[in-house]
Amino acid sequence: MKEIKETKVFSQSEVQEAAKLLQEGRLVAFPTETVYGLGANALDPQAVEKIFAAKGRPADNPLIVHIANQNKLEELISSELSKQAQKLIDEFWPGPLTLVLPKASKVPKITTGGLETVAVRMPKHPLAQQLIEEAQVPLAAPSANLSGRPSPTIAQHVMTDLAGRISGVVDGGQTGIGVESTVLDLSQGVPTLLRPGGVTYEQLKETLKRVIIDPAVEAKIDNEAQQALSPGMKYKHYAPEAKVVLIEGAQTEIVAKIKELIRGEEGKIGVMATTESSHQYQNAIVKEMGSRNNLKQISMSIFKLLREFDQLGVDKIFIEGLSQSGLGLAIMNRLRKAAGYNIIKV
Secondary structure (H helix, E strand, C coil): CCCCCCCEEECHHHHHHHHHHHHCCCCEEEECCCCEEEEEECCCHHHHHHHHHHHCCCCCCCCEEECCCHHHHHHHECCCCCHHHHHHHHHHCCCCEEEEEEECCCCCCCCCCCCCEEEEECCCCHHHHHHHHHHCCCEECCECCCCCCCCCCCHHHHHHHHCCCCCEEECCCCCCCCCCCEEEECCCCCCEEEECCCCCHHHHHHHHCCCEECHHHHCCCCCCCCCCCCCCCCCCCCCCCCEEEEEECCHHHHHHHHHHHHHCCCCCEEEEEECCCHHHCCCCEEEEEECCCCHHHHHHHHHHHHHHHHHHCCCEEEEECCCCCCCHHHHHHHHHHHCCCCEEEC
8 A cells, every 4th residue: 555654643623634634535543432443535435445455454344434413324324214223313322332224325335345234323522523524524434453453542552553554643532432332233123233332232222122132242253254244243353463362251260260371371471350350460461451340441441451462572461351241241342352262261
């Protein structure tokens, strides 16, 4: 791909300048309430193609289209909104919920990964909203990282991966949730959770009564042959350079197993532990992801810590598994993918 001479970091007062680049068909990363997204005009196939080139992203991996107000949704979909969709929008937009709906013909196939559906969300972050409004176009925006790497939660993560590959990044500080949006498919029959995120499965069930979870969300093995209906369903994701092993089970047994594994390892070992047990490990670099009683704190820290382990040059990382209730389902989904499904159950 063609190298960009300089990737400019825009302050919060320079959003208008960043929006002009998007209007010119260029790439600009920006903060959302989940992670940093890599934005391009969703309706311009050549601009969208640049996203795949910059990230090294497979072309059959669909992108999420970001809008700043609900009226723009009508231009992107081919059918009237169902009562279910409207209910979810009223409850969770703006926010970390992406809805998969039948696409309008004006949405290019490159944006949807070749599918007849489009994934749309309205981010809550004020800078994201301002940028979309100023650009006057919907923005296709996957996470602003090299494909397969941990998602970026600060502007510096974006620069580490994409400096020289994109035109700019709007620096909005640390993102709030730290894992990507929930993706819910409303395009066929029963609402289906394709990717867990900031809106939990329990919240969706409370609103819609019936929601099913796609097997890929919790599956031990990714089916590479299957067409991805949502970002994050295929391919190894969120992975650092080091080999990652995820240990799942009861907390006391997880701790005992990690201690045993450390004893049998050579090289530089990292452990990503909860606050409750981080003090129990020796002969390893230990990083706290937060308390088991504060899943929001953990979701904000996991990608950042994986990148910190990379900077320290560790050879292997052992990670404590968590409960899958609430936000835990999204966290465990990301950790399993970061581990390439290299999981030990105790």
